[in-house]
């Protein structure tokens with residue numbers, strides 16, 4: 478049996494094979510992608526040449542430490558490929574992301590990519606999204622209004638995200654409301670509806686974005702699902 482960290486490490490190494498010389502890529506955020514970044518750092522030293530757009534300051538800092546090239550999305554037309562993790566993946570390849578708080582920049586970067594590959598351990602594959610609390614990024618002004626609106630519209634609980642005893646601020650200085658939907662039968666509709674609420678910046682629902690789901694299993698095997 479492989480531990481979760483070992484599965485993540487294997488996924489990182491496996492996913493690195495998709496990055497070829499001279500590619501322009503988007504790099505995700507989180508504990509799974511961490512191993513991809515470490516592997517890419519090694520391959521860079523062995524001569525692999527690529528340029529990345531980062532989905533968070535966290536990822537950018539790792540690239541800096543590992544001596545990898547990164548540029549702003551503003552200097553890029555399209556990205557050939559983006560690779561990221563996810564918090565949940567449903568049967569149709571819709572995702573919940575943002576457990577690590579990077580959903581906004583991730584969605585912008587990944588919408589600019591021709592292909593999006595998601596790497597997850599098997600526990601994250603679900604029939605229907607929603608057991609993982611859905612992160613909704615909101616501007617700080619009037620956040621309580623948005624919280625109340627979401628709670629009453631869907632009859633659910635939400636929680637303002639905190640970290641280390643303080644209210645969590647995203648890279649873009651917004652708050653995150655973690656929304657306990659339990660089940661999200663129509664992620665596309667929910668994403669659209671939440672976007673209509675004043676104050677909502679972005680949701681962690683990534684619908685019709687992923688092209689390939691790569692899953693790491695506890696027996697050490699890896700399976701690939703094309704969407």
Ligand SMILES: O=C[C@H](O)[C@H](O)[C@H](O)COP(=O)(O)O
Pocket residue numbers: 505506507508509510561562563564573574575576577578579580583
């Ligand atoms: O904000 C964070 C991202 O959406 C991550 O891709 C997601 O939370 C999965 O992260 P991890 O690989 O650490 O479980």
